[in-house]
Amino acid sequence: STDSFSSELPAPEELLEKAGGPMLDFSYVGIDAILEQMRRKAMKQGFELNIMVVGQSGLGKSTLMNTLFKSKVSRKSVLATAQEKIPKTVEIKSISHDIEEKGVRMKLTVIDTPGFGDQINNENCWQPIMKFINDQYEAYLQEEININRKKRIPDSRVHCCIYFIPPTGHCLRPLDVEFMRRLSKVVNIVPVIAKADTLTLEERDFFKKKIREELRANGIDVYPQKEFDEDAEDRMINEKIREMIPFAVVGSDQEYQVNGRRLLGRKTKWGTIEVENIAHCEFAYLRDLLIRTHMQNIKDITSSIHYEMYRVRRLNENNTMVAHANGIPEHHLTAHEM
Amino acid sequence: MCRLLTADHRLYHQTEPWRHPEGGCTAIFRCNVNGAASFAKQSSRGFVLRLTAATMASTEIARQAGEGARGVPLSGHVGFDSMPDQLVNKSVNHGFCFNILCVGETGLGKSTLMDTLFNTKFEGEPTQHNQPGVTLKSNTYELQESNVRLKLTVVNTVGFGDQINKEDSYKSIVEFIDAQFEAYLQEELKIKRTLHSYHDTRIHACLYFIAPTGHSLKSLDLVTMKKLDSKVNIIPIIAKSDAISKSELAKFKIKITSELVSNGVQIYQFPTDDESVAEINSTMNSHLPFAVVGSTEEVKIGNKMVKARQYPWGTVQVENETHCDFVKLREMLIRVNMEDLREQTHTRHYELYRRCKLEEMGFKDTDPDSKPFSLQETYEAKRNEFMGELQKKEEEMRQMFVQRVKEKEAELKEAEKELHEKFDRLKKLHQDEKKKLEEKKKSLDDEVNTFKQKKTAAELLQNQAQQAGGSTTLKRDKERKN
Numbered sequence: 065s066t067d068s069f070s071s072e073l074p075a076p077e078e079l080l081e082k083a084g085g086p087m088l089d090f091s092y093v094g095i096d097a098i099l100e101q102m103r104r105k106a107m108k109q110g111f112e113l114n115i116m117v118v119g120q121s122g123l124g125k126s127t128l129m130n131t132l133f134k135s136k137v138s139r140k141s142v143l144a145t146a147q148e149k150i151p152k153t154v155e156i157k158s159i160s161h162d163i164e165e166k167g168v169r170m171k172l173t174v175i176d177t178p179g180f181g182d183q184i185n186n187e188n189c190w191q192p193i194m195k196f197i198n199d200q201y202e203a204y205l206q207e208e209i210n211i212n213r214k215k216r217i218p219d220s221r222v223h224c225c226i227y228f229i230p231p232t233g234h235c236l237r238p239l240d241v242e243f244m245r246r247l248s249k250v251v252n253i254v255p256v257i258a259k260a261d262t263l264t265l266e267e268r269d270f271f272k273k274k275i276r277e278e279l280r281a282n283g284i285d286v287y288p289q290k291e292f293d294e295d296a297e298d299r300m301i302n303e304k305i306r307e308m309i310p311f312a313v314v315g316s317d318q319e320y321q322v323n324g325r326r327l328l329g330r331k332t333k334w335g336t337i338e339v340e341n342i343a344h345c346e347f348a349y350l351r352d353l354l355i356r357t358h359m360q361n362i363k364d365i366t367s368s369i370h371y372e373m374y375r376v377r378r379l380n381e382n383n384t385m386v387a388h389a390n391g392i393p394e395h396h397l398t399a400h401e402m
Numbered sequence: 403m404c405r406l407l408t409a410d411h412r413l414y415h416q417t418e419p420w421r422h423p424e425g426g427c428t429a430i431f432r433c434n435v436n437g438a439a440s441f442a443k444q445s446s447r448g449f450v451l452r453l454t455a456a457t458m459a460s461t462e463i464a465r466q467a468g469e470g471a472r473g474v475p476l477s478g479h480v481g482f483d484s485m486p487d488q489l490v491n492k493s494v495n496h497g498f499c500f501n502i503l504c505v506g507e508t509g510l511g512k513s514t515l516m517d518t519l520f521n522t523k524f525e526g527e528p529t530q531h532n533q534p535g536v537t538l539k540s541n542t543y544e545l546q547e548s549n550v551r552l553k554l555t556v557v558n559t560v561g562f563g564d565q566i567n568k569e570d571s572y573k574s575i576v577e578f579i580d581a582q583f584e585a586y587l588q589e590e591l592k593i594k595r596t597l598h599s600y601h602d603t604r605i606h607a608c609l610y611f612i613a614p615t616g617h618s619l620k621s622l623d624l625v626t627m628k629k630l631d632s633k634v635n636i637i638p639i640i641a642k643s644d645a646i647s648k649s650e651l652a653k654f655k656i657k658i659t660s661e662l663v664s665n666g667v668q669i670y671q672f673p674t675d676d677e678s679v680a681e682i683n684s685t686m687n688s689h690l691p692f693a694v695v696g697s698t699e700e701v702k703i704g705n706k707m708v709k710a711r712q713y714p715w716g717t718v719q720v721e722n723e724t725h726c727d728f729v730k731l732r733e734m735l736i737r738v739n740m741e742d743l744r745e746q747t748h749t750r751h752y753e754l755y756r757r758c759k760l761e762e763m764g765f766k767d768t769d770p771d772s773k774p775f776s777l778q779e780t781y782e783a784k785r786n787e788f789m790g791e792l793q794k795k796e797e798e799m800r801q802m803f804v805q806r807v808k809e810k811e812a813e814l815k816e817a818e819k820e821l822h823e824k825f826d827r828l829k830k831l832h833q834d835e836k837k838k839l840e841e842k843k844k845s846l847d848d849e850v851n852t853f854k855q856k857k858t859a860a861e862l863l864q865n866q867a868q869q870a871g872g873s874t875t876l877k878r879d880k881e882r883k884n
Contacts, residue, residue, distance in 0.1 A: 093521050094737035096550040098498060099490050101741035106486045108676055113482075135474040136444075161474050164404070166483040211760050215749050294495075328478075356481040360488035368598050379593045 110169035112219050113359065114158075114200075116251075117174065118193060118243070119228025120181040121150055123258035128226075128315035129174050131328060131339060132351055136317070137161050139176050151179040154192045175222065181239055190243045197222050197251050201374040223366045224287070224354065225251045228258040229275065229310060233267045236278045244284045250370055252287040252362055254354065255279075260312030260345050261330060261337050268312050275310055286310075288358070292365055305353060311346040314339055404475055406431060406442060406449050406464035414440060414451065414464065420475045427475055444475065499553040499602050500740060501582075503538075503634065505575060505626065506611025507563030510641035515609075515696035516556050518709060518720060519732055520545060523698065524556065536561050536571050538578045555603065563622060572626040579605050579633045583755040590756075604752060606743045607670070607735060608634040611641040612658065612691060616650045619661045627667045633751055635670035635743050637735065638662070643693035643726055644711060644718045651693055658691055672734055673742050686734050692727035695720055 117125040126138035139159045158175040175196070180189055200221045207217045225247060229240055236244075244253055255275070260268060279286060286309060293299040316339050319326045328339040339347050354362070406414040414431035417439075421428055427444045431451065440451045442464070449464045504512040508531055517524055524543060540557040557578070562571055582604045589600050610627055612619065627636055638658065640646070646654060662669060669690065672683035697720050701710040709720040720728045735743075 093519070093545075093547060094732065095545060095547040095552050095740075097737040098552075098740050099494065099550060101738070102490055102493060103486045104676060104678060105741055105745070106489050111482070111485050132480070134476045134478040134480050137474060163474060163476060163480075163482075165476060165480055168483045168485055170482055170485070211757050211765055213753070351481065356484050357488070359482065359485060360492055364492065364598075372595070376593055 107167060107169075109216070110171065111359075112171045112173075113363070114173040114175065114220060114223050115354075116177065116193075116197075116222045116225040117228065118177045118180050118225055119258060120230060121178065123228040123230060124315045125176070125226075125228055125258075127317060128228075128256075128258075128313060128347075130317045131315040131347065132354065133161075133163065133172060135161075135163065137163075137172060137174050139174065150182045152183070154179040154189050156192060156196045173220070186239055189239075190246055194247065194250065197225075197247070198374065201250075201371055202378075204371065205375055205378065219367075221366055221371060222251050223363050225253050227253055227255045229255055231257055231259050231262050231271070231312075233263055233271050235271075235274045241278065241282055241284070244279070244286065245282055248284050248286055250374070252289075252365055252370070253284075254287050254350070255310040256350060257310050257312040259314065261314045263312065272308075272310060272312070287362065287365070289365070292369060305349075308346070308349060311350040311353075313347045313350055314345040315347070406451065408451065408464045414442070416442075420444075420477060427477060429475070494549055494551075496598075497551040497553060499555070500744065501555040501557065501603060501605050501607075503557045503559075503575075503579070503605045503608045504611065505559045505562060505608060505630075506641060507613060508561065510611040510613060511696050512558055512609075512611055512641075514698065515611075515639075515641070515694060517698045518696040518728070519736070520554065531561055531564065533561055535565070536574045538574060553601070557605065568622050571622065572629045575626070576629055576633065579630070580755065583633075583752055584759070586752065587756055587759060604747055605634050606740075606747045608636045609735075610636055610638045612638055614640055614642050614645040614654075616646050616654050618654075618657050624661065624665050624667065627662070627669070628665060631668040632754060635746055635751070636667075637670050637731075638691035639727075639731060640691050640693040642695065644695045646693070655689075655691060655693070670743070670746070672739055679738055682738065683734075686730055689727060689730055692731045692734075694728045694731055695726040696728070 115129070117129060119125055126140045129138040130136055130141060137159070139157055155178050156175060157178065158173050160171060160173040163170050163172055177193055180193070183189065204217060204219065204221055207213055227240070227244060229236065240255075244255065247253055257263070257268070257271065257275075263271060285291070288302040288305055290302075290306070293302050314330060314337055316328050316330050316337075318328065318330070320329045320331050320336050322329065322336055322338060327341075330337045330339070338344050340351075342348050404416050406416075408414070414433050416429055417432050418430050429442055431440050431442045432438070433440065443450045443452070451464050502516070504516065506512050513524065520543075522543075522545070524541065537560045538557050539560050540555055542553060542555045545552045545554055559575060562575075565571060586600070586602065586604055589595055589597065608630060610623070610630075612623060627638070630636055640651070640654065640658075643651065672679075672687050674680040674684045674687075695711060695718050697709050697711045697718075699709070699711070700707040701712050701717055701719075702708075703710065703717065703719060708722075711718045711720075719725050723729050
């Protein structure tokens with residue numbers, strides 16, 4: 065802003081303390097205006113978010129997406145076809161939306177995986193999903209490696225994969241373990257207990273504890289991953305989240321009248337489940353995590369860790385090929401890489 | 403609020419938020435073209451517009467105006483409007499870096515201006531100007547204001563314009579700028595890279611200090627700026643502008659601008675595409691080059707201490723906009739466009755450097771099959787080739803060394819052998835001689851013995867003869883003797 069500097073003068077002692085010594089004079093330079101500049105740029109560019117939903121059919125994936133983004137974003141809602149047949153193999157279908165809130169524009173892409181876990185023999189049903197995720201990394205890498213490349217490389221990488229666990233109440237099924245074990249290595253996985261309104265609170269807590277144990281026992285790192293905590297503050301916040309996952313969610317895009325307010329919920333004969341009431345289910349926690357607090361972090365982990373790992377693997381693959389072609393022993397290749 | 407576009411390109415603006423009666427979302431839209439109000443309902447086919455007039459209702463399908471993706475209205479607060487905050491928080495935690503290059507002749511007040519801009523004393527004493535060519539001296543400082551931490555790097559050209567022959571003055575500057583691009587490119591091409599924690603040293607802004615002659619640009623200035631304009635954001639400023647009167651200044655600015663234009667020098671334009679800053683930026687663009695005065699000394703004006711330069715005929719206040727353009731420079735450089743300067747450096751100047759460098763090295767985008775790594779693989783392969791060559795050379799040298807050692811060793815062995823042989827020969831010689839001598843000795847001894855025997859025999863005979871008729875013999879012997 066072009067206001068006179070004297071209107072924003074912090075106390076001199078404060079500045080001194082913060083600067084750690086008599087480096088700053090007691091006048092306003094305007095360095096912190098860069099925050100506003102960044103904000104402006106971000107508003108102008110808009111944001112991109114790509115979420116994948118994985119789970120057997122009937123677990124409420126579409127409804128949850130619609131609930132999360134308070135609009136009909138799922139593919140089913142948009143392409144309302146009469147009957148959705150369960151495909152014979154896992155298909156990957158994505159649909160994009162431009163949404164806007166208070167001037168902030170976002171391109172949201174919801175990637176659906178119909179057919180996952182629906183067959184009698186579900187061996188390798190994660191493969192098409194794995195391939196899709198890697199294909200997005202590949203596309204980004206190709207663009208990044210171009211000589212003439214775009215100003216902003218379009219980001220189609222999957223930032224977050226929500227995995228729907230059926231509310232059996234006992235433990236993870238082998239399919240769940242297998243899928244999460246493999247995919248947690250390439251993408252951020254957020255497991256949720258779907259249709260949690262069939263579990264009592266005690267059953268829910270027991271189930272969650274069991275799931276956490278099984279994840280630990282199988283070495284599965286779901287989001288937020290412990291090893292990517294940046295500092296003590298981060299770790300504190302993330303530990304609290306790690307103690308709560310998987311979130312037990314209920315989705316709904318229907319509003320009902322409850323205590324004089326219109327709320328999203330599911331109406332049953334024995335009561336109305338309020339989706340956004342944390343006493344009823346943990347949808348609000350999921351929404352806060354994914355959207356309100358950790359969205360940027362999810363994208364950062366995807367780009368600076370998962371994508372980089374893919375890139376390293378890919379480049380090394382190529383290097384070994386090249387090295388053998390040139391007759392150079394492999395250990396020379398890594399010598400300068402440290 | 404979304405906008406709808408009908409098939410015949412009439413645009414409708416949403417005039418109220420979406421409402422949720424049972425069965426869908428509805429809201430009222432108004433047409434840009436004829437002002438007609440329309441009820442719009444969202445359906446699976448898109449949006450259905452229905453004229454609200456009491457006259458007959460007609461429906462038409464409209465889609466949301468926007469690119470590609472379908473736009474959907476939100477029925478409540480989702481919360482992703484916090485994204486800019488999340489992004490800003492992340493950047494605050496990381497810290498920012500900003501790199502300024504000051505190009506200008508000695509004595510134009512470059513260091514003082516930096517001190518004034520950032521309100522601090524950067525260097526202890528003025529730089530030594532005793533190097534022959536143009537050298538670039540870079541210093542990094544950590545500044546903080548409220549919660550923003552800035553790593554500021556100021557690069558100064560020492561000795562610029564001091565030489566008698568200034569033909570090559572620009573070279574070290576261009577080399578320096580390129581070196582920073584190269585360092586970033588190297589990091590970007592590495593296999594294991596850490597771009598998000600990389601300390602970016604690329605020059606974001608180049609302040610070009612023009613001497614306040616009042617006439618025109620020097621040819622050194624034109625040449626240098628022309629060489630730099632495709633590599634860095636140039637902001638030309640008139641230094642020590644308190645030496646020029648107001649009217650001369652206006653003429654000077656016009657002259658400079660026209661010279662820059664006629665020589666095709668591209669200086670940095672403050673961006674005018676964002677409405678919130680377009681106006682101020684375009685005004686400032688017309689004030690370029692900024693006529694600045696720098697000072698870290700404070701003078702009391704009224705009841706405030708201000709930065710100023712005190713002369714017998716008056717005081718030039720640095721932050722007084724009627725005295726000089728310092729405030730404009732600070733506003734543009736720091737408070738309004740710092741982020742844009744960084745972005746332009748990355749998306750324009752760096753990309754250009756990268757493209758040229760890679761094309762120079764022989765890469766092309768054309769072949770899609772070998773592409774993935776035509777870049778990476780050949781770059782790495784070239785590097786490995788080079789390494790391989792180095793290895794080979796090393797081996798060769800080692801071989802040669804070993805060879806030489808062997809040869810020397812052989813030589814020495816030969817010499818040793820010869821010595822041994824010599825020694826043996828001498829020894830043999832000695833032995834022979836010794837033998838000869840012994841033989842001689844023996845023969846001598848034999849002679850002596852024989853002589854002794856003879857002597858003894860002779861003496862015996864003599865004695866016998868003496869005893870037999872000894873005197874006659876003796877007489878005869880005596881006579882004989884006589």
